[in-house]
Amino acid sequence: MRRWASPVLQGLVLAAAVVLIVLLPRFTSEFRLGQFTYVGIYFIALLGLNILTGYNGQISLGHAAFMAIGGYTAAILILGQKGFELAGHDPAQVIPEHGMRALFTIPIAGLVTGVIGYLFGLPALRLAAVSLALATLAVAVSFPALAKRFEHLTGGGGGLSLPLPHAPFGWDISTPHWLYYEAWVTAAILFVVAWLLVRGRVGRAWRAIRDGEIAAVSSGVSPAVYKTLAFGISAAYAGVAGALFAIQVSYINPDTFPVTLSILLLASVVIGGLSSLSGVIVGALVLEFLPIYAQAPPVLHLNFAKQAGPVVFGFVLMVIVLLVPGGMASLIRRITRPLTAALARKA
Amino acid sequence: MSLTVAEGEIVALLGPNGAGKTTTLRAVSGTVRHTGEIVFEGKQIARSKPDAVARAGVAHVPEGRGLFAELSVWENLRMGAYVRGERRTLRQEAPRVFKYFPWLERRRDQQAGTLSGGEQQMLALARALVGRPRLLMLDEPSLGLAPTVVHEIFRIVKELNADDGLTVLVVEQNANVALDAAARAYVLEVGQVAIEGESAELRRHEGVRKSYLGY
Amino acid sequence: MALPLAVVWSQVAQQVTSGLAAGAIYASLALALVLIYQTTNVVNFAQGEMATFTTYIAWTIMNHGVAYWPAFVLTLLIAFGGGVTVERVLIRPVEHRPELVIVILTIGMLIAINGLTGWIWGPEVKAFDSPFPNRSVIVGGVAISIQDIGTFCVCLGTVVVLWLFFRFTTLGLAMRSVAFNPDASRLMGVRVGWMLALGWGFAAALGAVAGMMAAPTVFLDPDMMLVILIYAFAAAVLGGIDSPVGAVVGGLLLGVVINLLGSYVDFVGQELRLPTALAVLLLVLVIRPRGLFGRVVVRRV
Numbered sequence: 001m002r003r004w005a006s007p008v009l010q011g012l013v014l015a016a017a018v019v020l021i022v023l024l025p026r027f028t029s030e031f032r033l034g035q036f037t038y039v040g041i042y043f044i045a046l047l048g049l050n051i052l053t054g055y056n057g058q059i060s061l062g063h064a065a066f067m068a069i070g071g072y073t074a075a076i077l078i079l080g081q082k083g084f085e086l087a088g089h090d091p092a093q094v095i096p097e098h099g100m101r102a103l104f105t106i107p108i109a110g111l112v113t114g115v116i117g118y119l120f121g122l123p124a125l126r127l128a129a130v131s132l133a134l135a136t137l138a139v140a141v142s143f144p145a146l147a148k149r150f151e152h153l154t155g156g157g158g159g160l161s162l163p164l165p166h167a168p169f170g171w172d173i174s175t176p177h178w179l180y181y182e183a184w185v186t187a188a189i190l191f192v193v194a195w196l197l198v199r200g201r202v203g204r205a206w207r208a209i210r211d212g213e214i215a216a217v218s219s220g221v222s223p224a225v226y227k228t229l230a231f232g233i234s235a236a237y238a239g240v241a242g243a244l245f246a247i248q249v250s251y252i253n254p255d256t257f258p259v260t261l262s263i264l265l266l267a268s269v270v271i272g273g274l275s276s277l278s279g280v281i282v283g284a285l286v287l288e289f290l291p292i293y294a295q296a297p298p299v300l301h302l303n304f305a306k307q308a309g310p311v312v313f314g315f316v317l318m319v320i321v322l323l324v325p326g327g328m329a330s331l332i333r334r335i336t337r338p339l340t341a342a343l344a345r346k347a
Numbered sequence: 348m349s350l351t352v353a354e355g356e357i358v359a360l361l362g363p364n365g366a367g368k369t370t371t372l373r374a375v376s377g378t379v380r381h382t383g384e385i386v387f388e389g390k391q392i393a394r395s396k397p398d399a400v401a402r403a404g405v406a407h408v409p410e411g412r413g414l415f416a417e418l419s420v421w422e423n424l425r426m427g428a429y430v431r432g433e434r435r436t437l438r439q440e441a442p443r444v445f446k447y448f449p450w451l452e453r454r455r456d457q458q459a460g461t462l463s464g465g466e467q468q469m470l471a472l473a474r475a476l477v478g479r480p481r482l483l484m485l486d487e488p489s490l491g492l493a494p495t496v497v498h499e500i501f502r503i504v505k506e507l508n509a510d511d512g513l514t515v516l517v518v519e520q521n522a523n524v525a526l527d528a529a530a531r532a533y534v535l536e537v538g539q540v541a542i543e544g545e546s547a548e549l550r551r552h553e554g555v556r557k558s559y560l561g562y
Numbered sequence: 563m564a565l566p567l568a569v570v571w572s573q574v575a576q577q578v579t580s581g582l583a584a585g586a587i588y589a590s591l592a593l594a595l596v597l598i599y600q601t602t603n604v605v606n607f608a609q610g611e612m613a614t615f616t617t618y619i620a621w622t623i624m625n626h627g628v629a630y631w632p633a634f635v636l637t638l639l640i641a642f643g644g645g646v647t648v649e650r651v652l653i654r655p656v657e658h659r660p661e662l663v664i665v666i667l668t669i670g671m672l673i674a675i676n677g678l679t680g681w682i683w684g685p686e687v688k689a690f691d692s693p694f695p696n697r698s699v700i701v702g703g704v705a706i707s708i709q710d711i712g713t714f715c716v717c718l719g720t721v722v723v724l725w726l727f728f729r730f731t732t733l734g735l736a737m738r739s740v741a742f743n744p745d746a747s748r749l750m751g752v753r754v755g756w757m758l759a760l761g762w763g764f765a766a767a768l769g770a771v772a773g774m775m776a777a778p779t780v781f782l783d784p785d786m787m788l789v790i791l792i793y794a795f796a797a798a799v800l801g802g803i804d805s806p807v808g809a810v811v812g813g814l815l816l817g818v819v820i821n822l823l824g825s826y827v828d829f830v831g832q833e834l835r836l837p838t839a840l841a842v843l844l845l846v847l848v849i850r851p852r853g854l855f856g857r858v859v860v861r862r863v
Contacts, residue, residue, distance in 0.1 A: 059665060123848050129661060131803075131847060134605060134795045135840070141792055142837040149833050259788065263673060270666050307681035314674025321667045322655055376749060401751035413746035415739050425732070426739050430751035433732040478751075 009336075010278075017281070021184050030176045034248075035288055037176070040183035041244045043284040046269050047187075047194045047277070048237020053266065054275035055198055056230040057210030059129055062136030063238045064262035065143040069116055070109040070239030071246035071256060075160045076153065077105040078247075102165050102247045106186065109243035110236040117235020121228035140262040144254035159253025162246065183244050190237060195277060197233070206230055207275075260310070267317045273327025282328040290316065348540045350533050352482065355512040357504065359525035359546070361559055362535035368518040369410055371535070372484045375516075376400050376407035388481065402430050404481035408488070412471040416460030420451060420470060423459050427474035440477045447503050448473050465496035472500065476507070485517040489524060497521065501528045522559035526550055534559070575704040577825050578818055583710035585817020586717035590772040591787075591794035592801070592809035593721060594765035599803050600741035601761035602653060604664040608671035610791030612648070613769030614784060615675050616641040617777050618683050620770070621690055630693045634774060638767045645766025649759040657758075680784040690777035713775045720771045721810055724764065728806075737761060789836060793820075796843040802853030812854065816842070 025033055045067060052058050080099025100108075120139070124132050147154045154160065167178035197203055205226045208216040213223050246252040268287040273279025291309030296302065324331050348371075352358045360368045373379040375387075377397040385393040392400055401407070406427075415423055424444070428436040445452045448469055454462075459470060468488055475483055485504070489497040505528050507513040519525035526532055526546040534542040534555060542552060549555045591609060598606045606612075620637040624630065652671065656664050694712035698705040728734035739747045740757040748754050772794075773787060780786050797816045801808020820839055823830045830838050846853060 053662075057662065059662065061669075123844050126848050126851055128851075129665070131605075131799060133607070133665060134792070134799075135844060135847070137607075138792045138796070138836070138840040138843065141789060142840050145833045146837055149831075263669060266666070266669060267673060305681050307677040307679075307685070310673050310677030311681060312677075314670045314672070314677060317670035317673065318652065318667060321663055321670060322652070325659075325663070378745070378748070397748040398751050398753050401749055407749050409746070409749065413743065413749055415742050415746065417742050418735075418739065422735060422739075425735055426747070426750045426752075429732065429736060433735070474750075 013278075018188070025177050025180055030174070033176050033180050037180045037183045037248055038245075039284045039288045040180070040187045041241050041248065042265075042268070042287045043187045043280060044183075044190050044244070045238050045241035045265055046272065046280045046283045046287070047190055048234040048241070049265055049269050050272075050275065050277070050280055050283075051194060051198070051206070051237070052230050052234035053269055054273075055203060055210065056206040056227060057129065058124070058227065058230065059133035059266065060136045060234070061133055061262050061266055062139040062143075063234075063265050064257040064259065065136075065140045066113050066117055066235045066238035067242030067245060067261070068143055068147070068252075068254075068257040069235075070113045070242030071252045072147070072154055072160075072242075073109040073112045073239065074102070074105040074243035075162055075246050075252045077108060078102050078162050079160065101168060102162075103168055103182065106240055106243045106247075110240040113239020113242070114232045114236030117238070118228055118232030120235070121231025124231060125224055125227055137259070137262070140259045143257070147254035154254065157254060159251060159256070162250040162252070164250055165247050179248050183248070186240060186244065190240065191277065194237075198277065202226065202229070264310075264313060267313060271317055271320050271327055273329030276327065276329035278332075279327050279329030282332070286316075286328075348535070348538060350540060350543070352514060352516050354481075354514055355508070356531065357508050357515040357517065357529045359522075359529035359532040360516065360518045360535060361522050361525060361532055361555075362541070363558075365537070366535040367538040368535055369486055370538075372407060372409075372486050372516070372518055375484060376405060376409075378407075378409075401478075404430075404479075405484065406475035406478055406480035406482070407484045408471045408475050408486060410486045410490070412467055414459045414467055414471055414474070416458070418459055419456050420459055420462070421455035423470055423474050424451075424455075424477050427477035430478045436479070437477065440479060444473045444476050447476075447506065465492050465499075468492060468496070468500060469503075472503070476513075480513075482514045482516065485515065487518055487520060489519060489521045497524055501525075504528055522555070526560075572704045574822070576706065577821050579704070579706045579714075580710050581818035581821030582814055583707075583713040583817070584821060585797075585814035586714045587772050587776050587790065587813075588793045588797045588817055589810045589813025590717045590720060590768050590775070591790060592797040592813045593724070593806055594768040594772070595794060595798045596803060596806050596809045597761050597765040597768070599798075600806075601737070601758045602649075602657075602664065604661055604668065605795065605803075606762075606765065607665065607668040607791075608648075608675055609765065609769050609794075610787030611672050611675040611679070612641070612644065612766050613773035613790075614787045615679050616644065616766065616770040617690070617773035617782060617786075618679055620774050621683075621688060621777075621782055624691060630691060634693075637770050637774065641766040641770035642763040645763040646759045648766070649762035653758075653762070654755065676784055683784070685784060688782040690774075690782045692778035709778070717771060717775055718810075720768060724768070725806075733760070792836065793817075793839055796839045799843055799853055800846050802855040805853065805855040808853055808855030 024036060028036070045063060049060060049063050052060055077100040124135065127135055148157050165175055165179060167173050167175070171178065173181075205216070205221045208219065208221050209223050209226055216223060242257065246256070249256070264287060268283035269280070271286050272281070272283025290313055294308045294312035295304050295306060320327055348367075350358075350371075360371060362368055370379055374381040374383060375385055377392070377395050377400045381393070383393060384391065387403060387405060390403065392403060395403070415426065418426070424441060425433055425437060428440060450466075451470065451473055459467065462470060472485070472488070488500050492500075501524050504513075504515060504517070508515060517525060517529065526549060529546050531544065532546055532549050533540050534549070542549065542555060544552070550560065591613065594609055595605055598604070598609070616637055619640055620633055623633040623636055628636070648671070652667060653664065656667055692709055692712075694709045696707075696709060698707045699711075728738055736747065736752045737757045737760060739750065740752060740754050741761075744754050747757070772790065776786065776790055780790075793816060794813065797812035798809045799812070800816060801810070801812030816839060819842070820835050823838055824832060824835045
């Protein structure tokens with residue numbers, strides 16, 4: 001009986017989450033909605049990072065750079081050649097028709113970033129876990145310098161201003177609402193893709209490699225193939241998130257995706273729970289709201305410096321690592337287990 | 348299982364693979380969890396950490412010898428003296444140890460990992476001796492070594508026992524050599540003491556002869 | 563291109579010496595990474611932030627009117643204590659957990675310490691005194707800044723002192739033995755846990771030296787060591803992550819090469835130094851994963 005009680009409960013929770021996400025725009029201000037749009041965008045990036053780190057055991061501290069690649073790809077496509085020439089002089093003159101529709105740039109950004117991530121995964125194969133972490137951190141740190149250096153593509157330090165996004169196909173909803181749905185529908189699709197991947201043959205191969213490369217080889221799994229695949233897919237997710245991010249703020253410059261974001265992304269995955277897809281949503285909420293609430297804790301009416309965010313973030317991460325290895329997801333599971341058991345008994 | 352080693356005695360632990368000989372030594376030196384009682388010179392050491400047991404005067408030459416392959420011969424000896432405060436101990440004990448292993452002095456700057464198997468075993472023994480242990484535990488000193496080297500090692504152990512009254516507990520597959528050196532021996536079988544007694548007595552024991560001595 | 567050869571030579575020599583000064587800073591921090599890698603078997607991502615934090619402490623001490631060198635020594639002691647404490651309190655509980663877990667813990671430290679530094683001292687850039695005069699000496703027609711000479715000497719001096727410590731003292735030997743074989747060290751009566759903590763202490767002190775030497779030129783700000791940490795890591799990997807000699811040679815080499823490339827290859831310039839270092843890092847890792855001086859264990863069984 002227990003065997004099916006858990007999937008049923010999971011299904012119920014998932015359904016409740018979907019309803020909540022769909023209905024949320026009715027109950028919140030546009031400002032709040034913007035924050036929840038970021039949650040959706042982070043959700044996508046964290047899904048990708050969890051595939052790489054949680055399921056495949058490879059650390060990346062460079063995912064902000066992959067987000068940036070996605071963001072720049074989308075921005076360049078949206079501006080188009082003509083818009084690109086104008087963007088440097090007078091952003092106000094740029095009109096959407098100059099380039100591609102924002103929505104269509106998202107999958108292309110994912111594809112481009114995925115290919116770049118796959119290519120980066122090739123030399124990364126030769127790196128031990130820790131060297132990989134530092135190599136990816138180095139990528140994230142050098143990306144702004146690279147972006148500034150290749151000014152003709154990226155607009156240099158001034159960045160690229162994008163036209164304000166609108167709902168396409170003549171839909172009559174406000175821009176924040178459109179952006180919210182755009183982010184969350186993408187997130188839902190990518191969640192299902194991730195779920196299918198992780199459940200299936202590929203996911204089994206990833207986990208086998210994570211848990212012991214030698215054993216994985218002897219059971220016929222090629223680490224080279226699956227590790228680079230994980231890198232590619234993970235980067236593609238980051239690229240999609242980056243594109244959505246750039247569209248959301250309708251601006252991108254070399255500092256839109258700072259190193260700090262890379263580091264906080266990894267921290268959020270761990271806080272949410274490595275190799276837990278449901279933990280990713282917790283991670284995304286933490287990433288968006290923890291810094292805000294740490295700085296100005298609600299109820300207490302306190303106001304700390306901006307740095308309170310990272311400090312609390314760092315400490316939460318350390319506490320999770322030291323005390324709750326499975327992350328928030330396992331904590332929630334532990335709390336709800338009595339409930340699941342009760343349900344199972346009733347059934 | 349219960350066993351005792353008296354001061355100034357050489358005791359051998361015999362038995363087939365998996366009988367628990369190595370585990371017994373590791374229990375004494377505190378490198379394995381166990382529930383028994385271990386009393387050393389009147390003090391309970393069963394719950395002590397390995398480094399505390401070592402400082403109490405028990406030297407354990409483990410399986411695989413536990414040398415520092417990357418350090419020189421001399422540095423390995425310095426580590427042996429660590430338990431009693433390196434410098435003074437080394438000044439006093441090194442000449443004594445070099446008497447038994449004269450070649451070590453000539454090759455003190457060689458990297459320990461580049462010594463031959465027999466030399467490594469002797470270095471491990473010498474390193475343990477530098478710390479002037481009250482009890483020396485040797486785990487399979489003959490493993491993988493040529494018979495002449497094995498005899499050399501046991502000759503030195505016997506000499507040390509005769510000269511300084513060194514107390515030794517030795518685990519051995521090679522029962523012949525071990526019984527030759529030891530005053531008493533225990534035969535372990537699946538974690539139990541199956542037979543115990545004087546070495547000479549055990550040599551006459553039919554079971555021991557058949558299973559371990561091969562005649 | 564009609565520059566007299568002597569001028570070209572003196573320019574190159576200047577670039578090399580300032581590269582050596584920068585390289586000595588990378589070398590110190592790289593050595594700190596190696597120290598921790600050898601004992602705890604992880605790369606400490608918080609190494610740079612720990613160094614930044616202690617450099618701010620030095621700044622505070624000096625602001626209270628303490629002269630440079632006493633403040634320098636005091637900071638080293640504080641850093642050492644801090645490193646030991648971090649190991650005892652944070653690393654000890656995860657000692658036997660997978661590498662990934664410890665790495666993530668150090669990343670947590672990175673985030674927290676970075677935030678704390680900004681919280682305590684504010685995000686704005688501060689000037690940090692240099693103990694050396696801002697002049698140059700002319701050696702064989704080459705003008706060398708005293709600042710560079712001083713930085714180089716302090717960093718390498720620290721490295722030499724550490725080397726003597728590890729080579730000749732009982733404690734140093736015990737720490738090395740723990741790095742090579744912790745189980746055997748325990749049987750020798752070594753308190754392994756404390757040796758690991760001391761390793762973190764020395765690493766933190768080395769980081770503090772790197773921080774205090776870097777601060778006069780890069781200025782004091784909460785993120786100042788992030789880039790230096792990456793150079794240091796590149797240096798450590800270049801030399802072989804388990805080789806102290808490699809870390810030092812790798813650091814100096816990287817400092818000189820990056821400085822020369824940055825000055826004489828237009829494409830690299832000022833901005834692309836870091837990506838170039840990254841490219842060097844990746845190249846070394848792909849061609850020779852254990853680095854230039856990586857350990858080849860000589861063992862006969």
